[in-house]
Each structure stands twice: as C-alpha cells, then as structure tokens.
Amino acid sequence: MSLNPILARVTDRIRARSAASRAAYLLRVDAATRAAGTARKHVSCANQAHAYAAFEPNDKLVLRQARLPNLGIVSAYNDMLSAHQPFERMPALIKDAARGAGAVAQFAGGVPAMCDGVTQGEAGMELSLFSRDVIAMSTAVALSHNVFDGTLCLGVCDKIVPGLLIGALQFGHLPTIFVPAGPMTTGIGNDQKARVRQNFAQGLATREELLESEMAAYHGPGTCTFYGTANSNQMLMEVMGLHLPGAAFVNPGTELRDGLTRAAAQRLAAITRLGNEYIPIAKVVDERTIANAIVGLLATGGSTNHTIHLVAIAAAAGIYIDWNDFDDLSAAVPLLTRIYPNGSADVNHFHAAGGMGFLIRELLGAGLLHGDVTTVMGEGLARYTQEPWLDGERVAWRASVEKSLDSAVLRPAAEPFSADGGLKLLKGNLGRAVIKISAVKPEHRFVEAPAIVFNGQDDMMAAFKRGELTRDFVAVVRFQGPRANGMPELHKLTPALGVLQDQGYHVALVTDGRMSGASGKVPAAIHVTPECLAGGPLAKVRDGDVIRLDTEAGTLEALVDATEWAARETATANLDANQHGVGRELFFNARANASGAEQGASTFGSTLPGPLPVA
Structure with a gap:
C-alpha cells in the first residue's frame, strides 16, 4: 500500500522544518558514538571501581574486563502507583536475563513517579506536568555515569514515559527499550x-x-484500565517501535509478562555496539516515527496530554511539530477503537479483540503508517503486527488475528467508527486550543452560549453546588496554564458538566489548563494558547460574552465586536495561593520558564524554532 498523501506531506513538512535542529542533534549523537568498545572502558580506573564496588564477584569480573555490554536500568518504581508496583521485581529478572545473554545489568537510577489519579483536584496536581521534566533530568543523571551500553526504561504513567523518553534521547547513542508493567485485570x-x-x-x-x-x-497491581494518558503512552511506545512487539497490554504477574521483561533485556544486549546489530535510540526516533506516533494517537482517540508531550519528545530529538500537524493528520486518520471514555470497553477488552497487532496492521495496510522505520527489533514496523506467546519458557511471536474479535471495540480501517481522528485544532480570537471529540456525540460538537468565567476549578464546583449553573453556558476556567499554576488537569469538573449535559443543557469547557487522558462526553477546548498569564486573549472574556465552539469549522471565538475586543483589557488573577504548599515553592523557576502548551510546556525553554503559527 502506498503512503497516504497527507501523511507523506505532513512528514515532509516536519522534516523540512526540523532540518537544522535534527542535523545538529545527530552530530552530537555521532560524537558520542565514536569511542570504540564498551562505554565504561573509557572511564578512569578509580571511577570504574566506584561503579562496580557493590556487585557480586562474577558480575564484577565481567564489568572489570569491559568486553561485554552493561545495561542500565532506569525505573519509576514505587508501590503507591498500581501501574508501577510490578516494577519492584523486574530488576532481578532483567539482571538474570542479561547474564544469560552474555551481559550485565545495573540499576542506574530511579525517577519520581506521581499518580494523577491521587492528585486530581488537589494542590499536588500543580506539580504533575512539571514532573515530566524532572523525570527527564533524573534520567539524565542516572545515565550520566557513562558506564552503560544500553538503557531499559521502566515506566508506564502519564508524565513518566514522556520524561523517560526525553531523558533517554539526550543519550541518543545508547540503544533503549521501554519495558511496561501491563494493565490491571x-x-x-x-x-x-x-x-x-x-x-x-x-x-x-x-x-x-x-x-x-x-x-x-x-x-490491583497494574495500569488503570481506561484509555487515558498511561495507556496512550503504551500504545505510543509500540507504534514508535520502542517496545517489544505486543508488550503493551499483557497483565502483570503472568508468565508472559515476565517472559517479555526477560526478552527485553536479551534484545537490548543484542542491539548494543557489542551485540549483533547496533540500534541507538536516535536511529529509532526520527521524523517518520514522530508522524507515526501522531497517527496512533488519532486512530485510537488517545490522550489530549500528548498534544503537549509529543511536541516535547520530538524536540528532544531535534524534531519540531505543532498542532497543525495533528489537525492535518486528523483529517486522514480514521478512528478505529472504542475504549473508555470513547466507549464502554477497557484496554484488556481491546487487547483481547486483537489489540496493537491488529491496529498496526490495519494502519499499515491503509498507508497510514511509515512501515520502513527502524525499531528496536531492527526490522520495519510490520514486525509489530505480531503478538507474543510463550513457546515453553521462551517468548515467540505469531501473526495477530486477521479479523477483530469484537467490532464494537476495534475495527478495520475500511469500517472505522469515524472517518477522521479523535483530536482537532480550534482557533480564533481566543487563541489556539485542542479538543478531543472521539467521545463527544455529534449533537454536542457545536456549542454557542454565554460565558461564565471562573479563575479556578473550585470556584466552578462551588457554583454548581449552589445550583447556579442550570442553564446553557460555556465555563471559561482561566489562569490554569503552565506559567500560572503548572497547568493542572481539571478532570474534577467532568462529573458536574456531565450531569448538566444529561439534563439537556448545552455546556462546554474552555480553559488554558489541561483536562485529562480521560476527556469524555462534554466538549472541552483545552490547552488554550497563549495562556492567560502570558497575555492570552482568554483573559479578555467577561461573563455573558457569547462563546462559539465549533468543532466542524475548527473555530473557538468570543462573539464580541472586533473593535471592542481589541480595546478590552486582559483580566488579572491573584495566584498567591498557587505558589506555596505541597512543594510548589520549589517549582517557582519551572513556572517562570515554562513555554506554551503548543511548544510542549517545557521548562527547558521554547521548543519551536519560531513564533506560533498565525491563528
């Protein structure tokens, strides 16, 4: 199947836009690759002694001889996150498997891992987005010892996989495989x-x-089973060729899950420079891979958070994307899944119906994925149309199902749930925003109603409890961007807005904050950029202004006379309460330096090479 022309055009545009920065990135990777032999061979003897001091004698001998690869494990384990609790026992499995493959594995470092499910609606959520960059930096610290020949990244949830990937891409010369834990039953x-x-x-x-x-x-142990950011992460790692094929949605505590963990260590040993083939992560993540990631997100109605994270991930590899790329691809990519909140099924149901193997084969067959990319398996993406199984104690792969086993959950590209993707770009005099429409019924995709303005989610919830919102309205929740308060998710508002929608009112949310990977049936224009604290026009909205949210036309507008709108001053807000408590004091510089949502909300500085596209 020839490549879809829209996918080809968007990929070419990304490649042209990124030419200089990508070339500079690859030059840095090449410079780090030139030294021959193991990485630790080039570290001084005293430094090496520190790195091996605590190891048992046989492993210490292997490390000292510096002829076999040393695999670094970077883990986000903690036992408060159900998704990450299974990582507790994985380092031992990896170390044993590495020895069997003629390698050694060391636990290089841990990274923080917070649970958005615990912090939803709480002050701690204001640290969530910035934790991604902390994780990236923690990954860099773990790998900075420069004694590793490859990396195994153990992470699942919302900011953790993007943070691990951003950090790993700074060591683009190292082969890297992501090792998931799997969803709970x-x-x-x-x-x-x-x-x-x-x-x-x-x-x-x-x-x-x-x-x-x-x-x-x-x-129980494992990832929450709805299709939010955590499970979108796992889909992306597979579509990007950074998992072993079919690894994403195998339950923890099973023999197959353990087998895949062991196989990941064995495969990593084989793709280091001391193995049979050398596949650094810089070769895996290129412009085609990033385009494939966007396609996977759209085809599955994935998390809106990735309209931020993918921008930051791409920039870490010297690649620049923006929301126009998502929007253009959305016109070409059909929606092939119905997983909650886009349907009633969970990811276990999706996996049983055919899962990632079926999905990738359908997208490849429709010309909607670049099949010629490099993956950690070395081959093109066609290898990811297979599913794993246990052949005795060894993991093997076989072709995935030819037909979906449940067409209410997973469909072929020729019979999609929708002809276009689950995410859209909105633009107008309020700025640029994204909206997830895959769970929004067609009759709710256009809302024109008076604004009710709130400077925080608690204000809106208080008004709901007082019975003041029983009418058609657009909730404008502002001063929720990265610079204002760390851009928290506002998922706490979903039940209240859902109640009002069920009562027959036309309601919508417009905010410069985030919603959630679980964005659902209520239309929500989110990530409005520029944010209010950066002078964004959303701060001009007043109670009673009529707001038009039109997903078909792709517009987000305040229906205010243009002369009046231009003359209107932007409102301000007292954000003192967002500066202190639960560690927010330590994130002052992160808020001050954060780029806009379309630039990846990065604390490392702007990730786009020029100004935002004109709305």
Whole structure:
C-alpha cells in the first residue's frame, strides 16, 4: 500500500522544518558514538571501581574486563502507583536475563513517579506536568555515569514515559527499550463507575458508595484500565517501535509478562555496539516515527496530554511539530477503537479483540503508517503486527488475528467508527486550543452560549453546588496554564458538566489548563494558547460574552465586536495561593520558564524554532 498523501506531506513538512535542529542533534549523537568498545572502558580506573564496588564477584569480573555490554536500568518504581508496583521485581529478572545473554545489568537510577489519579483536584496536581521534566533530568543523571551500553526504561504513567523518553534521547547513542508493567485485570464496568461519580456530584450517592465503586474499579497491581494518558503512552511506545512487539497490554504477574521483561533485556544486549546489530535510540526516533506516533494517537482517540508531550519528545530529538500537524493528520486518520471514555470497553477488552497487532496492521495496510522505520527489533514496523506467546519458557511471536474479535471495540480501517481522528485544532480570537471529540456525540460538537468565567476549578464546583449553573453556558476556567499554576488537569469538573449535559443543557469547557487522558462526553477546548498569564486573549472574556465552539469549522471565538475586543483589557488573577504548599515553592523557576502548551510546556525553554503559527 502506498503512503497516504497527507501523511507523506505532513512528514515532509516536519522534516523540512526540523532540518537544522535534527542535523545538529545527530552530530552530537555521532560524537558520542565514536569511542570504540564498551562505554565504561573509557572511564578512569578509580571511577570504574566506584561503579562496580557493590556487585557480586562474577558480575564484577565481567564489568572489570569491559568486553561485554552493561545495561542500565532506569525505573519509576514505587508501590503507591498500581501501574508501577510490578516494577519492584523486574530488576532481578532483567539482571538474570542479561547474564544469560552474555551481559550485565545495573540499576542506574530511579525517577519520581506521581499518580494523577491521587492528585486530581488537589494542590499536588500543580506539580504533575512539571514532573515530566524532572523525570527527564533524573534520567539524565542516572545515565550520566557513562558506564552503560544500553538503557531499559521502566515506566508506564502519564508524565513518566514522556520524561523517560526525553531523558533517554539526550543519550541518543545508547540503544533503549521501554519495558511496561501491563494493565490491571478488569474491575467493574466503566459505565457503572461513571454513573456513581455523577450520582455523587448530585448528592445521590454517599462518599462511602463512591469509594466502594472506585476501589472496585482500581483494585490491583497494574495500569488503570481506561484509555487515558498511561495507556496512550503504551500504545505510543509500540507504534514508535520502542517496545517489544505486543508488550503493551499483557497483565502483570503472568508468565508472559515476565517472559517479555526477560526478552527485553536479551534484545537490548543484542542491539548494543557489542551485540549483533547496533540500534541507538536516535536511529529509532526520527521524523517518520514522530508522524507515526501522531497517527496512533488519532486512530485510537488517545490522550489530549500528548498534544503537549509529543511536541516535547520530538524536540528532544531535534524534531519540531505543532498542532497543525495533528489537525492535518486528523483529517486522514480514521478512528478505529472504542475504549473508555470513547466507549464502554477497557484496554484488556481491546487487547483481547486483537489489540496493537491488529491496529498496526490495519494502519499499515491503509498507508497510514511509515512501515520502513527502524525499531528496536531492527526490522520495519510490520514486525509489530505480531503478538507474543510463550513457546515453553521462551517468548515467540505469531501473526495477530486477521479479523477483530469484537467490532464494537476495534475495527478495520475500511469500517472505522469515524472517518477522521479523535483530536482537532480550534482557533480564533481566543487563541489556539485542542479538543478531543472521539467521545463527544455529534449533537454536542457545536456549542454557542454565554460565558461564565471562573479563575479556578473550585470556584466552578462551588457554583454548581449552589445550583447556579442550570442553564446553557460555556465555563471559561482561566489562569490554569503552565506559567500560572503548572497547568493542572481539571478532570474534577467532568462529573458536574456531565450531569448538566444529561439534563439537556448545552455546556462546554474552555480553559488554558489541561483536562485529562480521560476527556469524555462534554466538549472541552483545552490547552488554550497563549495562556492567560502570558497575555492570552482568554483573559479578555467577561461573563455573558457569547462563546462559539465549533468543532466542524475548527473555530473557538468570543462573539464580541472586533473593535471592542481589541480595546478590552486582559483580566488579572491573584495566584498567591498557587505558589506555596505541597512543594510548589520549589517549582517557582519551572513556572517562570515554562513555554506554551503548543511548544510542549517545557521548562527547558521554547521548543519551536519560531513564533506560533498565525491563528
């Protein structure tokens, strides 16, 4: 199948836009690659002694001889995150497998891992987005000892995989494989969970009933099973060729999960410069890979957070993308999955129906993925149309199912749920924003209603509880951008807005904050850029201004006379309360230096080579 012309055109545009920065990045990678032999061979003897001092004798001998690869493990383990608890036992599996492959593995370092599910609606959420860059820097610290020949990155959740990848790309000469932990087994149905949340928002369920429901949904080790940012991460690592094929959605605590962890270590040993083929991460992540990642996100109705994270990831490899690239590809990429919040099924159901192997084969067959990319398997992306199984104690691969086993969850490209992707760009006199429409019914994709302005989510929730929002309106929740307060997710607002929508009101959310990987049935124009604190026009909106949100036309506008709009001053907000508590004091510089959402909300500085495109 020939490449879809829109995908080809967008990829060419990305390549041209990134030519200078990508070339500079590859020159740095080449300079780091030139030294022959193991990395540790070039480190002084005293420094090496420190690196090996605590190892057992046989491994110490291998390290000292400096003839075999040393694999660095960077892990986001903690046992508060259900998704990361399974990582506790993985280093031992990796070290044993590395020895069997003629290598050694060392735990290079840990990175922080916070749970957005715990911090939703709490002050700690204001650290969440910036934790990505802290993780990137922590990854760099772990690898800076310069004694490793390859990297195994153990991470799953929202900011953690993007942070690990950004950090790993600074060591572009090192082969890198991402090792997931897998989703928890299925709990109560997502529809039931959502219903109890809405009942609680209306005072129709007690807190004890809500807690019982939530604990029945989030009940064991593994990733939360809805299709939010964590599971979007796993999809992306597979589409980008950074996982072993089919590794994303195998449950933890199973023989196959352990087998895939061992196989990842063995494969990494083989692709170091001391193995049979050398595949550095800089060769895997190129312009085609980034375009493939956007396609995967669109085809699955993935997390809106990746309209930020993918920009930052690409920039770490010297590649520049913007929301026009997402929007143009969305016109060509069909929606092939229905996973909660886009449907009632969870990722275990998706995996059983055919999963990533079926999805990738369909997209390749439709010319919607670059099949000729390099992956950690060395071959093109066609290898990722296979699924893993256990042949005795060894992991092997076979062709995935030819037909979806549940067309209510996963469909072929010729029979999609929707002809276009799940994300769109909105632009107008309020700035530029993204919206996830894959879970929004067609009758709710156009909203024109008076604005009610709030300077925080708690203000809106208070108004809802007072019964002041029983009408058509657009909630404008502003001063929620990276510079204002770290750009928290506002998922706390979803049940209240869902209740009002179910009551027949036309409602929408417009904000310079984030929503969530679980953005659902209420239309939400999010990541509005420029943010209010940076002089964004959203700060001009007043109560009663009519706001038009039109996903078909791709517009987000305040219907205010142009002369009046130009003369209107931007509002200010008192953000003192967002500067202190739960460690927010330590993130002052992160807020001050953060780039806009379309530039990746990066604390490392702007990641686009020029100004934002003209709205």
